[in-house]
Structures are given as C-alpha cells and as structure tokens.
Amino acid sequence: MPDTYDKRCQLGASRRRFEDAMALHSCKRWWGAVYIGGYAIECSLKSLICYDEHKSNFKETSAFKKGLQGASLHNLAMLLSKTDLQRTIELDRTGKLKDTWNTIASVWISDELRYSDKLGEELDSTKFIEAVKTWHQLLLSKQGVAS
Template sequence: MPTRNELKELAKLRLEEAETLFNAGLYDGTVYICGYVIEFALKARICKLLDTNEYPSSGKLKSAYAVHDFEQLLLLSGLQKKISLAHADLHTNWSIIIPWSPEMRYQPKGTISKNKAEEILDAVRDKPNGVYRWIMKYW
C-alpha cells in the first residue's frame, strides 16, 4: 500500500496530468484524473490522522478504507467539521467535485465539455479555496 508521502506525490502528479490532459483537449480524462487528486490527498490526510506511514487499505481494515467515495473519505480524514466551517468558495468547490466516481472511466468520449472540465479542474486547484489546496493544509 502507498505511504503517506507517496500519496502526496501522487496527488501532485495527478494534478499535473489533469492539467496536461485539459491543455490537450482531453476533457473526460481531465475530470477522471482530478478525482484521484482529491482521493490521494484525503488518503494522505487519513495517514496523518491515524499516525501511520501506510494507508490501511488491506487486511481487516480493507472494507473501511479501500473506498473512493469523497464523503466517506472526508469523514475518515477528520475534516468533515472543518469543511463545514470553511469559506463559502470551498463549499462551492466541494459541491462541484462531489459527483466524481471512478466509474467515470466508462463514460464515452465527449461526455464532459471543456467548460465542465475547467470548472472541476479549477475547483480542485483554486488558490486558496480549491479542494486540493485546502486538504494540503492538513496532510
């Protein structure tokens, strides 16, 4: 399983990949990869909260931690109350990314418009109220 530092690096790398895909006009891939930016960032935060180096997604804990659902990961990360107290722009950005699912990989080409991909990418990377930028404060 990935370590906390590997999850941080993967989140950063996935954001770079999402930006590259967007610039290449590959909007479906942009949105799909953006989801993993948030997932990896939340999982890095969970490692910090649990004071463990590796993310606990195997063995007896697999059913609790091997998830992709942002709401569940937010709860596991201990950030649910903090996000409720955060800036309104962060709430807006969170609501934009919440519909993400790894099942998006099965969507046909052209499902996501340029405008929608840009909205989601901005919700992830916006400074200071992008979801990824916000999670970084706590990981």
C-alpha cells in the same frame, strides 16, 4: 514496486495526478482531466488520513481497519468523512469549500467517467479542475506540505 498504501506514495501520486489533470485539461481532454483530477483528491485524502492518525501506511489507519477497503477506497465522500474537514467546510463563511466539494463529489462518482468514449464539456472540466485546485491545496496544506 512501492507500497501504494504508503502515505508518501499517496502524497506523491496526488501531486502527479494533479499535474496530469492540468495537462489533460490544457489538451482539451475534458473527461480525462476530470477523472484524473478526482484521483488527485482521492490520493490526497488518503495521505491526510494517514497524517491525521500519525500512520505511515493507509492499511494502519482506523478507516482501513473499519472496512474502508476495496471499491470504497475510491469513494471521496467516505474518505472525507474520516477527516476533520467537515468542520472546516462548515466554518467557511464564503461557501467556497462546500460548493467546490459538491462539484467534485457529484461529478467524480459517475462510472461514465471511467468508461465513456466522450470528450466531455470544457465548462464542466474547467469548473471541476478549479474545484480540484482549491481542495488539493487545502488537503496538502493540512499536512504541512506545499502543493
């Protein structure tokens, strides 16, 4: 079993979860697409934090050492705060990065996604998946890799 904290594992997982989210969305599994899409962002943020700190494992990062552990590892806002992307958002004159981040952060925090027996709504899933596409591409490009 690979070390799930390894940067390469997180990067690979981000790509596979993105693909999974797209597949679920195309199968009209709206909430599943959103849930898995959020994981794609979570994993790509963790790999970016490793990349920025020149670490091969998330456990070696200052974020982890300063307490970003346990349930907080799934908190996208906390993960984002450990990167320099807030400045990128502020410099985006189109507002697209801010809008798409707000879509991701506001929807993915809900426990309803994890435990719901509902399918969700197509419009919500479509908006979320489009936001995930934008951010996944950005997060991977910041690491010098293609999405």
